[in-house]
Amino acid sequence: MRAFNERLPVLAAAFWWCSLTVVGFLVVPLLFRHLPTPALAGNMAAHLFTAQTWVSMGCAVLLLGLSRSSLDAAPSVDAAVLFIILGLLLALVVEFGVAPRIVARQNLKMWHGVGTGLYLAQWACAGAVLWRLLRPPQSR
Numbered sequence: 141m142r143a144f145n146e147r148l149p150v151l152a153a154a155f156w157w158c159s160l161t162v163v164g165f166l167v168v169p170l171l172f173r174h175l176p177t178p179a180l181a182g183n184m185a186a187h188l189f190t191a192q193t194w195v196s197m198g199c200a201v202l203l204l205g206l207s208r209s210s211l212d213a214a215p216s217v218d219a220a221v222l223f224i225i226l227g228l229l230l231a232l233v234v235e236f237g238v239a240p241r242i243v244a245r246q247n248l249k250m251w252h253g254v255g256t257g258l259y260l261a262q263w264a265c266a267g268a269v270l271w272r273l274l275r276p277p278q279s280r
Contacts, residue, residue, distance in 0.1 A: 149206045153270040156199035156227070160263045163192045186243055189259075193235040196262065200228035203269065220272045227265030234258045 167188060171181040203224045238255040242248065 145206075149203055150270070150273045152199045152202045152206070153266065153273050156196060156203075157263070157266040157270045159192060159195045159199075160259070160266055163188055164259055164263065182242075186239060189239060190235060193231050196231040196266075197228060199266075200224050200231070204228075220269055223265045223268045223272075227262045227269070230258050230262035230265065234262070 168181075168185045171184050171188075172178060175181040175184065204221070207221055207224070234255055238251055238258060241251040242255060
């Protein structure tokens with residue numbers, strides 16, 4: 141059971157980072173390439189990004205909950221926890237601040253750019269958490 145508890149944070153971070161990667165860099169571009177209209181692709185992308193927000197929230201909350209036991213062993217715990225919190229906040233800002241403006245087509249080009257930048261920042265945060273958790277114990 142101890143091995144599972146030690147590996148669970150890595151699995152959660154990997155799932156978070158990989159899900160952001162697959163949705164943002166593979167699935168959504170394919171929607172815009174293969175669906176008949178941009179409006180249809182955009183509607184489906186909005187649903188996928190909402191689902192991705194829930195995945196991000198779940199992974200971040202799980203990682204924060206596990207941080208007391210597994211991340212505390214690392215001297216870089218403060219950075220890892222900060223990346224988790226920042227990634228969670230970015231997901232929430234995109235979902236509840238930016239996405240409604242994109243769906244409402246308010247200054248679409250600007251809000252799409254803001255949303256893309258925040259999504260990339262969240263992806264980088266998840267990647268940083270995963271990277272830190274994958275480092276050998278002696279170099280943490």
